[in-house]
Amino acid sequence: MTEPTATRVHFYQVGSFAVGNRLLSADDRTVQSNPARTNSIDSGHRACQGCGEALGARYALDAAMRATNDRLVAVNATGCLEVFSTPYPETSWRIPWLHSLFGNAPAVATGVAAAMRVKGRDDVRVVGQAGDGGTVDIGFGTLSGMFERNDDVLFICYDNEGYMNTGVQRSAATPPAARTATTDVVGPEPGNVFGQGKDLPRIAMAHDIPYVATATVADLHDLERKVEHAMEMRGARYLHVLVPCPLGWGSASSDTVRLARLATESGLFPVFEAEHGVVTGARRIRRRVAVEEYLRPQRRFAHLFSGAGRPDVVARLQAMADANIERYGLAPDEGE
Amino acid sequence: MERPFAITLDVGSSRANHTGSWRVERPVYVDRLPPCNDACPAGENIQRWLYHAESGDYENAWRTLVEDNPLPAIMGRVCFHPCETACNRAQVDEAVGINAVERFLGDTALAHGWSLPAPGPATGQKVLVVGAGPAGLSAAYHLRRRGHAVRLVDSAPRLGGMLRYGIPAYRLPRDVLDAEIARIVDMGVEVGLHETVTDIAAAREAAGADAVFLAVGAQLGKRVAIPAGDSAKVIDAVSFLHQVADDDPPLLGRRVVVYGGGDTALDAARTAKRLGATDAVIVYRRNREKMPAHAEEVEQALGEGVTVRWLSTIERFEGERMVIEKMALNAEGFPEPTGEFEELDADALVLALGQDTDLSLLEGSDVAVADGVVQVVDSMMTDVPGIFAGGDAAPSNRTATVAVGHGKRAARGIDAYLAGRVDERPPRHALAEAGRLNTWYYADAPRTERPELERIRRQTNFEEVIGGLTEDNALFEARRCLSCGNCFECDNCFGVCPDNAIVKLGPGERYAVNYDFCKGCGICVAECPCGAIEMVPERI
Numbered sequence: 001m002t003e004p005t006a007t008r009v010h011f012y013q014v015g016s017f018a019v020g021n022r023l024l025s026a027d028d029r030t031v032q033s034n035p036a037r038t039n040s041i042d043s044g045h046r047a048c049q050g051c052g053e054a055l056g057a058r059y060a061l062d063a064a065m066r067a068t069n070d071r072l073v074a075v076n077a078t079g080c081l082e083v084f085s086t087p088y089p090e091t092s093w094r095i096p097w098l099h100s101l102f103g104n105a106p107a108v109a110t111g112v113a114a115a116m117r118v119k120g121r122d123d124v125r126v127v128g129q130a131g132d133g134g135t136v137d138i139g140f141g142t143l144s145g146m147f148e149r150n151d152d153v154l155f156i157c158y159d160n161e162g163y164m165n166t167g168v169q170r171s172a173a174t175p176p177a178a179r180t181a182t183t184d185v186v187g188p189e190p191g192n193v194f195g196q197g198k199d200l201p202r203i204a205m206a207h208d209i210p211y212v213a214t215a216t217v218a219d220l221h222d223l224e225r226k227v228e229h230a231m232e233m234r235g236a237r238y239l240h241v242l243v244p245c246p247l248g249w250g251s252a253s254s255d256t257v258r259l260a261r262l263a264t265e266s267g268l269f270p271v272f273e274a275e276h277g278v279v280t281g282a283r284r285i286r287r288r289v290a291v292e293e294y295l296r297p298q299r300r301f302a303h304l305f306s307g308a309g310r311p312d313v314v315a316r317l318q319a320m321a322d323a324n325i326e327r328y329g330l331a332p333d334e335g336e
Numbered sequence: 337m338e339r340p341f342a343i344t345l346d347v348g349s350s351r352a353n354h355t356g357s358w359r360v361e362r363p364v365y366v367d368r369l370p371p372c373n374d375a376c377p378a379g380e381n382i383q384r385w386l387y388h389a390e391s392g393d394y395e396n397a398w399r400t401l402v403e404d405n406p407l408p409a410i411m412g413r414v415c416f417h418p419c420e421t422a423c424n425r426a427q428v429d430e431a432v433g434i435n436a437v438e439r440f441l442g443d444t445a446l447a448h449g450w451s452l453p454a455p456g457p458a459t460g461q462k463v464l465v466v467g468a469g470p471a472g473l474s475a476a477y478h479l480r481r482r483g484h485a486v487r488l489v490d491s492a493p494r495l496g497g498m499l500r501y502g503i504p505a506y507r508l509p510r511d512v513l514d515a516e517i518a519r520i521v522d523m524g525v526e527v528g529l530h531e532t533v534t535d536i537a538a539a540r541e542a543a544g545a546d547a548v549f550l551a552v553g554a555q556l557g558k559r560v561a562i563p564a565g566d567s568a569k570v571i572d573a574v575s576f577l578h579q580v581a582d583d584d585p586p587l588l589g590r591r592v593v594v595y596g597g598g599d600t601a602l603d604a605a606r607t608a609k610r611l612g613a614t615d616a617v618i619v620y621r622r623n624r625e626k627m628p629a630h631a632e633e634v635e636q637a638l639g640e641g642v643t644v645r646w647l648s649t650i651e652r653f654e655g656e657r658m659v660i661e662k663m664a665l666n667a668e669g670f671p672e673p674t675g676e677f678e679e680l681d682a683d684a685l686v687l688a689l690g691q692d693t694d695l696s697l698l699e700g701s702d703v704a705v706a707d708g709v710v711q712v713v714d715s716m717m718t719d720v721p722g723i724f725a726g727g728d729a730a731p732s733n734r735t736a737t738v739a740v741g742h743g744k745r746a747a748r749g750i751d752a753y754l755a756g757r758v759d760e761r762p763p764r765h766a767l768a769e770a771g772r773l774n775t776w777y778y779a780d781a782p783r784t785e786r787p788e789l790e791r792i793r794r795q796t797n798f799e800e801v802i803g804g805l806t807e808d809n810a811l812f813e814a815r816r817c818l819s820c821g822n823c824f825e826c827d828n829c830f831g832v833c834p835d836n837a838i839v840k841l842g843p844g845e846r847y848a849v850n851y852d853f854c855k856g857c858g859i860c861v862a863e864c865p866c867g868a869i870e871m872v873p874e875r876i
Contacts, residue, residue, distance in 0.1 A: 013390065013779065013815045013816070013817070013819075017776065017777040017778070017779065018777045018826040018828050018865060019826065019827040019828045019830060019831030019832065020825070020826055020827025020828075020830070020831070021826060021827075022824075022843065023390065023815075029827075030827075030831065032827070032830070033827040033830065033831060035830075035840045035842075039836050042351055042836065043350070043351055043355070043835055043836045043837060043850070043852075043853035044350035044351045044352065044353035044354065044355055045353075045355075045835070046350075046353065047834060047835075049358065049855040049856060049857035050834065050855075050857035050858070050859055051834045052834070054834040054835070055832065055833075055859075058834070058836070088345070089345035089346065089347060089348050090348045090349060090352060091347060091348070091349065091350060092349075092350040220831060246857075252858070253855075253857035253858060253859070254857060254858030254859050254861060254862040255862065256857070256859055257832055257862065257863050258862060258863075261776065287776075
């Protein structure tokens with residue numbers, strides 16, 4: 001007989017991509033597959049159908065709760081996440097949670113961490129969280145300060161690329177060409193302008209803080225691993241999570257996870273991690289797609305495809321994706 | 337109650353807010369018919385037994401398998417696996433090697449001596465099964481499970497029918513065949529060998545049978561008038577293979593020509609090669625695309641040195657010279673003579689032009705026969721109450737697997753008939769189409785090929801050509817199943833719901849939707865790998 005083909009014993013049908021798997025050991029399963037997960041945000045919250053931020057926040061905080069043995073305080077900036085979770089007198093939070101202002105969440109988180117240190121409660125860890133508006137625009141000053149002082153906080157940005165709860169205005173995280181209430185599709189360059197905006201993960205890296213990572217709601221295993229890794233460290237850490245917004249992006253509510261997946265598979269949203277300013281790992285693309293596949297299901301990009309369309313603009317976005325793929329080494333592994 | 341300054345209400349939970357009222361569509365869990373199950377002529381619940389095999393529970397997998405088919409080690413070798421042709425995984429990378437896993441389970445069961453389920457409580461009724469091929473054996477098994485007494489008769493000296501006398505040993509080793517047959521006989525089947533039934537009514541009477549299952553197969557090789565000299569050696573493939581199975585192979589010489597394009601033609605040519613023929617040439621009137629034989633059989637035959645004269649018919653065969661005429665396909669794809677002739681050296685001619693069924697035992701009965709086969713309804717009953725028919729003797733595409741399925745269906749039909757019930761089959765689920773799957777979640781994994789015997793070795797002996805899977809790669813192969821259309825508890829819906837509205841019910845119990853909080857976003861449906869959830873409009 002010829003030699004039997006080599007086997008890969010660790011193949012589990014859906015082991016590395018789906019939320020759970022009956023064949024995996026309990027230790028190897030995701031936090032989300034556990035019926036005893038914290039459910040940091042409870043049912044009944046008023047987020048839109050298919051909200052990526054509600055999903056991303058639960059993923060991240062449940063993982064942080066497990067990593068800290070439930071010794072966690074969350075500080076929240078103003079934004080969708082705060083508004084939809086806490087209309088007085090109801091709350092969706094099942095963890096200690098604190099809200100102050102739009103722009104001061106990183107500073108408040110710093111304060112909570114300092115208070116805990118003074119009380120000798122080193123076991124209690126602090127997470128600061130905000131949307132992209134509260135992070136890249138309004139809270140940017142206090143966040144940069146928190147980074148610079150290396151305060152012991154994990155700051156998480158749930159990036160839905162705009163001010164969604166106030167009516168979809170542009171933020172410094174809104175992608176070029178996207179339509180928002182303040183970047184209308186008029187003139188020769190319709191939608192948001194090219195060449196502006198802030199790439200906050202790279203700005204965070206420039207602070208040389210211990211840990212910076214990006215993630216999406218489309219790869220739960222990756223997101224949970226990064227939260228867990230972040231909680232093993234002390235000092236300022238930053239996690240940037242892409243959370244599609246059906247309302248602001250004009251996408252189907254059922255497409256939230258799919259769009260996050262297409263954002264990474266097209267290269268438009270690079271998923272990577274860095275320690276002390278140096279990139280230490282990037283998630284390679286598995287099934288590469290053109291940016292058009294990611295753009296088309298979103299009405300905020302509809303003007304690129306109506307009538308004759310704007311292939312020139314799509315090409316510029318493709319060039320951005322290609323540059324990301326080049327910069328972070330995201331190209332699919334040819335060996336597979 | 338004391339409240340802090342400026343606080344007038346107690347803290348409440350958002351669970352008071354039933355966001356389910358926003359919903360216009362609701363997700364519901366469904367079960368769909370996987371294409372493998374749909375395609376299996378034996379009606380196996382393939383996906384279910386793969387599910388058990390995935391966790392390494394081979395005994396449970398085997399027990400699920402033999403609910404429908406008592407011959408897995410045999411079928412794992414001889415089935416042409418339409419399940420794999422239908423498999424949705426073919427559209428991701430390659431089809432799951434279902435047939436290989438089936439064989440692994442069958443062989444594992446034989447190695448461990450697992451026994452078939454015990455016969456059902458005796459009903460006091462008796463069924464005569466005529467013909468001990470795959471249809472008859474399958475019927476005997478399913479009838480015993482239902483508690484009916486079974487008398488199984490065959491005109492041959494041994495059980496197995498075409499499995500023994502039509503399929504060469506290099507495809508189906510005799511120890512495997514014997515072991516799986518013995519397991520059925522051990523369920524208390526009364527066997528009568530060398531018994532040729534010549535009158536169906538008389539045989540029914542003599543056996544005291546309440547019902548009869550007719551599974552006599554198609555044992556007569558078709559002949560065709562080819563001008564042949566007196567010294568020309570001509571034999572039909574059925575007789576040829578039968579004699580080889582009886583250890584009494586005819587002497588065919590060194591140059592053997594086989595006429596025909598079906599699997600039997602390939603079996604005959606490959607067998608002739610093993611018996612020492614230097615040239616085994618198949619003459620077939622159409623081209624390779626039109627050949628009815630299964631592609632992998634053709635591939636194996638060619639690999640063993642069998643050659644094929646495509647688009648050729650035999651004009652005459654005189655002594656050691658055969659004259660063949662070249663054919664050409666016309667616009668409709670039918671071969672037409674070209675008037676061009678060629679000569680071929682040949683010592684013997686084997687005719688593999690199809691088989692007829694010998695239905696002389698029906699003479700004088702009211703059983704309807706058309707196109708050379710017995711006419712049956714859905715329950716496999718003929719025009720005569722209590723007489724059922726199946727396998728090659730009934731309308732079918734004449735494979736062993738179809739015969740096994742016929743045996744099972746007939747047993748159901750007979751059981752219903754004996755109980756005075758109408759046999760009603762449960763409605764089938766809608767098909768689980770590939771388009772409903774979200775294949776992103778399945779890990780990339782190419783198919784595990786079964787080791788093939790070195791080609792040189794199988795040219796000279798009857799050792800089995802295709803090897804089995806090892807336990808490691810059987811497990812790997814089983815786990816390539818996508819579980820199309822049926823929940824396999826991957827927790828995706830439970831994880832991706834932004835409203836925590838999916839309830840996990842525990843291992844084997846799947847999930848439920850908490851409609852108090854489900855907003856109907858549909859992410860669970862979009863991200864279900866196997867398409868086991870669908871959105872239905874909410875009644876408003």
